[in-house]
Amino acid sequence: MIIITQSVHIKVTCAIIEKEGKVLCAQRSEKMNLPLKWEFPGGKVEGGEDLATCLKREIKEELGVEIDVLKRLPSNFHIYSNLKLELIPFRCSLQTFEIDLLEHAKVLWLPVEKLKDLDWAEADVPIVDYYIQNYK
Numbered sequence: 001m002i003i004i005t006q007s008v009h010i011k012v013t014c015a016i017i018e019k020e021g022k023v024l025c026a027q028r029s030e031k032m033n034l035p036l037k038w039e040f041p042g043g044k045v046e047g048g049e050d051l052a053t054c055l056k057r058e059i060k061e062e063l064g065v066e067i068d069v070l071k072r073l074p075s076n077f078h079i080y081s082n083l084k085l086e087l088i089p090f091r092c093s094l095q096t097f098e099i100d101l102l103e104h105a106k107v108l109w110l111p112v113e114k115l116k117d118l119d120w121a122e123a124d125v126p127i128v129d130y131y132i133q134n135y136k
């Protein structure tokens with residue numbers, strides 16, 4: 001007997017927010033899955049929402065700021081043990097500047113050459129590498 005399993009992945013947008021040569025990095029809280037891993041803030045695409053709308057909504061919910069979504073970068077497809085995802089990064093800038101930590105443990109502004117110092121969520125590693133290669 002052949003069993004065909006449908007494989008579905010979730011789409012997650014994330015924001016590489018740039019300011020004065022630095023990039024905003026966010027540490028997941030202890031309560032989130034992937035606790036204390038570093039990521040680019042963002043989240044799951046809901047229903048028929050377009051990607052930029054999703055990202056602006058997530059950033060407002062997580063950090064309390066408005067962003068401009070500037071440029072899409074290549075996705076990374078990643079499989080965690082319980083989750084298959086497409087992580088879709090966008091270069092972004094801030095429209096408003098007062099960041100509130102509504103979900104994350106911490107945020108840091110890092111110059112590109114320091115990005116590799118952090119303990120990134122596995123799905124982010126190829127995105128960080130791509131960004132360093134192309135935008136350093």
Ligand SMILES: Nc1nc2c([nH]c(=O)n2[C@H]2C[C@H](O)[C@@H](COP(=O)(O)OP(=O)(O)OP(=O)(O)O)O2)c(=O)[nH]1
Binds near residue numbers: 032087121123
């Ligand atoms: N937002 C974001 N999520 C990431 C990144 N890298 C990465 O592996 N993820 C994972 C963590 C989550 O499993 C998923 C995104 O979901 P989410 O941000 O809505 O967070 P969550 O799972 O805590 O939310 P929820 O299921 O509790 O609603 O993608 C990243 O850079 N940004």
